[in-house]
Amino acid sequence: MDADRFWALVDAAGGELDALRPLLAPLPDQELLAFQQRLHDQTARANGWRLWAAGYLAADGMSDDSFDYFRLWLVLQGRAAFERVLADPDTLAELAWDDEGAVFDAAEAFGYLVAEVLEERGSDPGDALVAATATGEPSGEPFREDDDAWFATAFPRLTARTRA
Template sequence: MSVDEFWNLVAKARESAADPSDAEDVAERTLRLLTALPANRIADLAQPLWDLRTQSYGWGLWQAAYLINGGCSDDGFEYFRGWLLTQGRETFERAVADPDTLADLPVVQRVAVDGGFDLECESMYGVVWDAWTVVTGSVELPNAVTGRYPDLGRGWDFEDEDEARRRLPRLAVLFMDE
């Protein structure tokens, strides 16, 4: 299976959700769609999902998560990227290319105004492995997932407000300016 096929499943899950911005519901619906597939097709999606996780691993997106969620640990960044997967291909690709575009999303704007919840979805991050376990009873996939997160190089201080405003001006307005 390919990245395209993974995104098609996410699109179907989002279409069937009462509220497509509800990450947990989209993740649950994606899991149900995956568990309806034969085990070998589920296993074939592990690499595309890993590739998407790798593609979204970068300082700019991490700082966006930091601003939106009021802080962001290593695990928090993993779960934020799980949430981002539930938002669909277009949003994901746009955010990976330019994390500041997350300021356009109504759910991000709602967090900026109301606060009180983080944009995270741990269950989506491992949805392929969870589906594999449900269908086969095994936690071991038949094929190893290959690849590593890229070396991010030197980062910057996420607490530096001037740097945040320079790198993510629209998100900074939402989350830093009063």
């Protein structure tokens, strides 16, 4: 599965995990495993401190697990939104989410979707199924959670939305 096919499936779901399941269900096992690899690759691209800081601001705090779920949520928003927010995390302010960021944590289920579809059809991917979220040290410079001035400068639109 190439990147365009991956994103076509994600975009067709319109940000809804329940809409993605029936799109994945008819795919052969190898395509599902390739979809999961693409998901992993995209979360790896999004594994950066600056994006984590934007998510931290949006959710009023973000643990490492929550950052994993946030990246899954961001992928689920579709290719255009994902690429835009990666290029400029302040554009996260343009996307829809609840004020507490609970929608980010709810995206955890996206990480298990391929495994569930495979299980439902009786397939056992074993070690072939990679983790949905890439782990490891985020790229860039860590942020200080208590540096309100930095947040306001780095993310003026996001700060206006979340700290108004």
